Amino acid sequence: MSGLFISLEGGEGVGKSTQTARLAAALEARGLHVVVTREPGGSEGAEAIRGLLMQGEVTRWSPHAEALLFAAARADHVEKRIRPALEAGQWVLCDRYIDSTRAYQGGQGIDDAAILALHAFGSKGLLPDRTLLLSLPEGAGEERALVRDRGVADRFGARGPEFHAQVAATFERIADGEAARVRRVDAAGTPEAVTARLMDALADLLP
Ligand SMILES: Nc1ncnc2c1ncn2[C@@H]1O[C@H](COP(=O)(O)OP(=O)(O)OP(=O)(O)O)[C@@H](O)[C@H]1O
Ligand SMILES: Cc1cn([C@H]2C[C@H](O)[C@@H](COP(=O)(O)O)O2)c(=O)[nH]c1=O
Numbered sequence: 001m002s003g004l005f006i007s008l009e010g011g012e013g014v015g016k017s018t019q020t021a022r023l024a025a026a027l028e029a030r031g032l033h034v035v036v037t038r039e040p041g042g043s044e045g046a047e048a049i050r051g052l053l054m055q056g057e058v059t060r061w062s063p064h065a066e067a068l069l070f071a072a073a074r075a076d077h078v079e080k081r082i083r084p085a086l087e088a089g090q091w092v093l094c095d096r097y098i099d100s101t102r103a104y105q106g107g108q109g110i111d112d113a114a115i116l117a118l119h120a121f122g123s124k125g126l127l128p129d130r131t132l133l134l135s136l137p138e139g140a141g142e143e144r145a146l147v148r149d150r151g152v153a154d155r156f157g158a159r160g161p162e163f164h165a166q167v168a169a170t171f172e173r174i175a176d177g178e179a180a181r182v183r184r185v186d187a188a189g190t191p192e193a194v195t196a197r198l199m200d201a202l203a204d205l206l207p
Contacts, residue, residue: 003033003086004205005126007097010134011168012157013145014187015194019134020095022195027091030206035085038095039073043080046073054154063108067115070101075122082126098123099131099182103170104156107163130205132198133175134187138165141187 008016008023017038024034040050049069053061061069074097085092101115119125136144142164145157175182183201187194199206 003088003090003092004130005082005086005092005094005128006202007094007099007128007131008134009096009099009103009131009171009182010187011136011141011164011171013141013143013148014134014136015141015144015191016095016134018191019132019187019194019198020093022191023198024093026195026199027093032207033088033090035081035090035092036095037077037081037092039077039097039100040070041073042077042082042094045076045080049073049076054156056155058155058158060155063105063110066108067101067105067110067118070105071115071118071122074098074101074119078123078126094128097128097131099133099171099174102174103167106170107166127181129181130202131178131182132201133171133182133184134194135168135171135184136187138168 006023008020010016020036020038024036027034039046040053041047049072053066053069053073082092082094098115098119101119102112105115106112116125139161142157142161146153149157175184185194185197185201
């Protein structure tokens with residue numbers, strides 16, 4: 001593969017979607033070919049699974065069923081969209097990826113080793129070349145998301161503050177344990193300032 005695979009991670013509302021689009025524009029301005037995608041979703045099959053995962057009651061799926069659905073969606077996304085783009089030499093910017101499963105499904109009691117085993121089976125263990133972990137002070141991202149969604153949360157946003165604090169703590173643990181891949185980026189301040197920090201966190205990978 002000759003392209004580079006970058007994931008953006010973090011809790012609810014920290015600005016991943018905003019920054020995925022802004023980062024793509026900044027990289028394209030440097031002459032790179034960029035594919036922007038997201039999880040769950042990003043391919044026809046994975047978008048269909050997204051509908052199942054995002055809608056309905058919080059208890060619609062057990063944590064185990066949820067982990068399997070995310071792994072299945074990712075397998076389709078990797079095979080149909082991510083690998084072909086990387087093989088064509090494109091940069092892939094993905095709004096959430098495997099670390100979200102480790103943080104969100106891990107936060108519901110699914111063992112990290114089991115999540116990674118599912119990923120090894122479904123997606124041949126493909127990991128990003130760089131993961132940009134966006135973070136804000138506790139509660140600030142959820143507040144932004146609430147305003148954006150006019151108070152109507154999806155199955156994940158609807159969970160309580162303890163759940164989201166645990167998600168944030170798991171992201172931090174992943175960043176501590178995988179410092180070569182994961183870079184922490186402060187998501188506070190203007191969108192322009194955050195994009196500049198993200199570009200700094202990619203500086204060593206840029207042609
Ligand atoms: N730097 C910023 N300053 C203020 N508001 C911002 C900033 N970046 C994004 N926002 C706003 O915050 C809200 C959440 O941003 P965005 O949708 O990009 O977050 P996200 O991390 O993708 O959320 P989710 O996890 O729910 O998908 C949006 O209304 C967006 O316009
Ligand atoms: C990839 C992935 C996502 N989630 C959760 C995290 C979010 O609450 C939603 C996706 O919503 P977004 O607005 O598109 O960010 O899904 C998860 O629990 N596990 C995962 O692997």
